[in-house]
Amino acid sequence: ETGVTQTPRHLVMGMTNKKSLKCEQHLGHNAMYWYKQSAKKPLELMFVYSLEERVENNSVPSRFSPECPNSSHLFLHLHTLQPEDSALYLCASSHVGGDTEAFFGQGTRLTVV
């Protein structure tokens, strides 16, 4: 176990549903990331939180809403998603300003129906 835990592991949701993905890290890191992994774009950076502040938002649609209440927890709130949003969503964490190796969670496999 790398110390980065994501829940749920699998999620099936309708296009009108609202759901949230959760990520928790126990590594004492101070930066957390959401990546989307699909066949089209193998590792696409979505959001970065550094010291609990959002520092990057790569033109992600507003139907994805991140939340970082503290340095150990990261959420991705989902609403009115589209079938093309089906993908593996990976959370990662690292140190800012130090060793920047990123540790990944197992991911949440999201299917939008």
Next chain:
Amino acid sequence: GENVEQHPSTLSVQEGDSAVIKCTYSDSASNYFPWYKQELGKRPQLIIDIRSNVGEKKDQRIAVTLNKTAKHFSLHITETQPEDSAVYFCAASIYGGSQGNLIFGKGTKLSVKP
């Protein structure tokens, strides 16, 4: 911002042969270059990394080289084995920076045939 290009997208080699994956980056300020391996159904995991103050780093059968002038870096796997089959991602970031976010290449699917 940083842009990382990775080639090839797929690579098939015979067991025992060498495999080379190449990446280029755009931001000359980047100084940390890790390589991740992702086996089927698993999370990406760091296998080797290099910082810009060195030109080469080795760890058993894997090595990474860095050319700062040309802004490219490569992963070399020698004596490949079937268990090396996976998707490999290169990445670039700024070590010691205020953000620390990694920008990844698109990945290379390596298949090692027994």
